[in-house]
Amino acid sequence: MSATPSSPLPPFDAGDPLGLDDLLTDEDRAVRDTVRRWAADRVLPHIAGWYERGELPGIRDLARELGSLGALGMSLTGYGCAGASAVQYGLACLELEAADSGIRSLVSVQGSLAMYAIHRFGSEEQKQRWLPRMASGEVIGCFGLTEPDHGSDPAGMRTHARRDGSDWVLNGRKMWITNGSVAGVAVVWAATDDGVRGFVVPTDTPGFAAPEIHHKWSLRASVTSELVLDDVRLPADAALPEVRGLRGPLSCLSHARYGIVWGSMGAARASFEAALEYARTREQFGKPIGGFQLTQAKLADMAVELHKGILLAYHLGRRMDAGRLRPEQVSFGKLNNVREAIEICRTSRTILGANGISLEYPVMRHATNLESVLTYEGTVEMHQLVLGKALTGLDAFR
Structure with a gap:
């Protein structure tokens, strides 16, 4: 009714x-x-x-x-x-x-x-x-695709796996690997004579190391590592049997990017809520700064982009549940939502003034974290080119 x-x-x-x-x-x-x-x-x-x-x-x-x-x-x-x-x-x-x-x-x-x-x-x-x-949660996993010299172009990966009898022997390096040094198992992608293959690597295998990366100014409350594979010998059944080629790792990345579409809006929401509360209570010139037109314009613009982004995430989620979500649509969501989340954090910081750089508030922490989220699992440029190819039918990656 x-x-x-x-x-x-x-x-x-x-x-x-x-x-x-x-x-x-x-x-x-x-x-x-x-x-x-x-x-x-x-x-x-x-x-x-x-x-x-x-x-x-x-x-x-x-x-x-x-x-x-x-x-x-x-x-x-x-x-x-x-x-x-x-x-x-x-x-x-x-x-x-x-x-x-x-x-x-x-x-x-x-x-x-x-x-x-x-x-x-x-x-x-x-x-x-x-x-x-x-x-x-008994075993933590990590995912090794990105390399020191190959991020956006995984087809150029140097990590390789060769046959030695029935075994596989892996050599190479992976970089910027979340969970690497605490993982009990790593899914590592390597070039083989039959194309790119995925391997399930127990991290206690001889020749495997995962030194932690320090001196980060983003994602500081996260374990980030390099993966080092020096003659890592694995049995034949360590290879993932159901996929060959870059379709494997790229489909995994698409699934993970979907979570970023939602997650970035969480960082944006926390920053917006901090700015809104601050604007209601911080007084200048005899009244709360939320009572000034310029501050209200910032809050209104942030609210519009935040909730549009959540609505976009919800729409993509329903498409995924229906089995109708395309990778290009995930790129659409990640490109939009992470860019808008960063802008919301930066605008929130201006409302908080000098207090915005303090860890007493979450805004600067979220802003710096999002600088990593912006470029991992596909840079802005890569998602722009994914959408550009989908829109024009012309491949501009090379």
């Missing part, structure tokens, strides 16, 4: 100005609220100190807790995975990144890259061996 003209309108909600909660099911909201409570309890009280010190202490405990929430490999089915909808996984990413991008990256790399690769392309034996323990 449609509403009559005399029906009272619901009150305006500054936290949900478009009424997007109406699009969610009760189960969607329950998932979102559970993750939000966990982040508020386990991350927010400590994250400023972790970021300042450049560490993520207790990562294995955090992984187990996230596993108990069903947040690892959340949208995968079977093998101890939650089998949640794409929208529910997206909402979880939003809440995790509202706490910190490093926490969302931990979950995204574990579930959308390492676990997804094994779930989609692995043998039944590989799935049974690794996925239940990864879903519970």
Whole structure:
């Protein structure tokens, strides 16, 4: 039944100005609220100190807790995975990144890259061996694709695998690998005589090392490593049997980028909420700065882009749940939402003035984290070219 003209309108909600909660099911909201409570309890009280010190202490405990929430490999089915909808996984990413991008990256790399690769392309034996323990957080995974000299062009990778009898022998380097030094298993992509192949590598294999990368000014509360493979010998069944070529790693990246579409809006929301509260309470010239037109214009513009971005993420999530989400549409979402999230953080910083650079507020931390999110799993330029090719039918990558 449609509403009559005399029906009272619901009150305006500054936290949900478009009424997007109406699009969610009760189960969607329950998932979102559970993750939000966990982040508020386990991350927010400590994250400023972790970021300042450049560490993520207790990562294995955090992984187990996230596993108990069903947040690892959340949208995968079977093998101890939650089998949640794409929208529910997206909402979880939003809440995790509202706490910190490093926490969302931990979950995204574990579930959308390492676990997804094994779930989609692995043998039944590989799935049974690794996925239940990864879903519970007992085993942390990482994903080795990017190399020191090959980021946007993975086809040029130098890491290679050669046959030696029935074994594989891997040599090479991977760079900027989240979870690398704490992982128990790595999914490593290497060039072979038969094209690019994926390998499931236990990290205690001789010849494998993962030195941690320090001196970062972004994603400081995240474990980032190099992977070093020196004559790493693996049995024949370490190779992922169901894929050859770059289609494998690129499909994993598309799945992970989807989480970024949501997660970036979490960082934006946290920054916007900090700016809004500050504008309501900070007084200059005899009244709260939120009462000045220029500040209200900034808040209005930020709110428009924030909630448009969440609506875009929701739309892409429903397409994924329906099996209709194309990689180009994921590029659309990542390109738009991360760019707008960074702008929201920067504008929020101007409202907070000098206080905006302090870790007492989350704004500068989110802004610097998003500088990494902007370029990992596809730079701005790569996503522009993906969309440009889709729009024109002309390949401009080379």
